Amino acid sequence: MSGSSATPGYQLPWVEKYRPRYLRDMVGNAATVERLKAIEENGNCPHLLVSGLPGIGKTTSVHCLAHALLGDAYKEAVLELNASDDRGIDVVRNKIKVFAQKKVSLPPGRHKIIILDEADSMTPGAQQALRRTMEIYASTTRFCFACNQSNKIIEPIQSRCAILRFGRITDEELLRRLVQICEAEKVQYSDEGLAAIVFTAEGDMRQAINNLQSTWTGMGYVSPDNVFKVCDQPHPLIIQEILTRCHTGDVDGALDKLDDVWSLGYSSLDIVTTLFRVVKTMDTLPEPVKLDFIREIGWTHMRTLEGVGTLLQLSGLVARLAKLSMPPSAFAW
Ligand SMILES: Nc1ncnc2c1ncn2[C@@H]1O[C@H](COP(=O)(O)OP(=O)(O)OP(=O)(O)O)[C@@H](O)[C@H]1O
Numbered sequence: 001m002s003g004s005s006a007t008p009g010y011q012l013p014w015v016e017k018y019r020p021r022y023l024r025d026m027v028g029n030a031a032t033v034e035r036l037k038a039i040e041e042n043g044n045c046p047h048l049l050v051s052g053l054p055g056i057g058k059t060t061s062v063h064c065l066a067h068a069l070l071g072d073a074y075k076e077a078v079l080e081l082n083a084s085d086d087r088g089i090d091v092v093r094n095k096i097k098v099f100a101q102k103k104v105s106l107p108p109g110r111h112k113i114i115i116l117d118e119a120d121s122m123t124p125g126a127q128q129a130l131r132r133t134m135e136i137y138a139s140t141t142r143f144c145f146a147c148n149q150s151n152k153i154i155e156p157i158q159s160r161c162a163i164l165r166f167g168r169i170t171d172e173e174l175l176r177r178l179v180q181i182c183e184a185e186k187v188q189y190s191d192e193g194l195a196a197i198v199f200t201a202e203g204d205m206r207q208a209i210n211n212l213q214s215t216w217t218g219m220g221y222v223s224p225d226n227v228f229k230v231c232d233q234p235h236p237l238i239i240q241e242i243l244t245r246c247h248t249g250d251v252d253g254a255l256d257k258l259d260d261v262w263s264l265g266y267s268s269l270d271i272v273t274t275l276f277r278v279v280k281t282m283d284t285l286p287e288p289v290k291l292d293f294i295r296e297i298g299w300t301h302m303r304t305l306e307g308v309g310t311l312l313q314l315s316g317l318v319a320r321l322a323k324l325s326m327p328p329s330a331f332a333w
C-alpha cells in the first residue's frame with residue numbers, strides 16, 4: 001500500500017495520501033482493472049472511456065496506467081484537462097491539437113496520452129471537434145476520457161473508444177481498505193464503527209476514507225455514534241426502530257420516532273434514503289413486507305425529489321407502512 005505513517009504537523013488528506021500509484025494497488029472492480037493491466041503489459045493503449053459513479057477510482061486508474069506506460073516521460077507526454085480547465089471548442093482546436101502535434105521521444109510502441117477527466121461536462125460542440133483529431137493523430141496520441149455518465153459523451157466518441165465501466169466497491173473491499181488505513185495511521189476503532197463508515201459510504205471509496213479521517217480527527221475514536229454524528233446522517237438504529245414499529249402496527253410510536261429524527265434537523269431526503277438503505281438490510285422483516293415497504297418508500301422518494309419534502313409527507317409514508325402491516329380486519333369499524 002502506498003503512503004507512509006502520519007507525519008506530525010502537516011497532514012495530507014488521506015484520500016490523496018492513499019491514492020493508489022500502481023494498478024495492482026487498486027481495490028475492487030477486478031475485471032476492469034485486469035483489462036487495464038493487460039493494456040499496461042501490451043503497451044498499446046487504445047482510446048479509453050472510463051465511466052462510473054464518483055469516488056471509485058476512475059481518475060486514479062487512468063493516471064496509474066499513464067504512469068506505468070510512460071514512466072519518466074509522463075511529464076512531457078501526458079496532457080491532463082479536467083472540468084476546472086476551459087475545454088471549449090477553442091481549447092480543442094488549439095491546446096489539444098498543438099499537444100497532439102508536439103514531438104516527444106518515447107520508448108518504441110508508446111504513445112502520448114491526453115487525459116480528459118470529467119469529460120461529461122464537455123460541451124457537445126467540443127466533443128464533436130475531437131472526432132477527426134482523434135483519428136488524425138491516432139498514430140502518436142491516445143485519448144483517455146473519464147466520466148460519471150457515459151451517455152453525456154457523444155456516440156461517435158464512444159464508438160472510437162474501448163469502454164470500461166467501474167461499479168461500486170463492495171462492502172468487504174471497502175472494509176479491507178479502511179482496516180489497512182487504520183493500521184497505517186494507528187486509528188482506534190471498533191468493528192461496528194468501521195461498519196458504520198461502510199454503511200454511510202455506499203460503495204464510494206473517497207467518501208469512506210474522508211469519513212474515516214473526519215471521525216478520527218474530530219472524535220478521536222471510530223464508533224458508530226461518532227461516525228453518524230460526523231457524517232450528519234440519521235442513525236440507522238432510530239430508522240430501524242421506526243420500521244419495526246410500523247411493522248408491529250404501532251403507528252403512534254413510529255410517528256414519535258419520526259418526530260425525533262425530524263427535530264434533529266435532517267432533511268426528508270436524508271430520512272427517506274436512510275429508510276431505504278435500512279429496510280434492505282433488515283432481516284427481521286419477512287420478504288413480502290420488505291417488498292411492500294420498498295415500494296412505498298420509493299414513491300415517497302419520488303415525491304420528495306419533486307419538491308414535497310415536508311414532515312406531513314413522511315408521516316403519510318409512516319402511516320401507509322403501518323397500514324400495510326395490519327390485518328384487513330383492523331379496518332372494519
Ligand atoms: N479502487 C480504489 N482503490 C483504492 N482507492 C480508491 C479507489 N477508488 C477511489 N479510491 C480513493 O478515492 C480517491 C478518489 O478516487 P478517484 O479520484 O479515482 O475517483 P473518481 O472515480 O475519479 O471520482 P470522480 O467521478 O468524482 O472524479 C483516491 O484518491 C483514492 O484515495
Ligand SMILES: [Mg+2]
Nearest residue numbers: 058059117146
Ligand atoms: Mg475523477
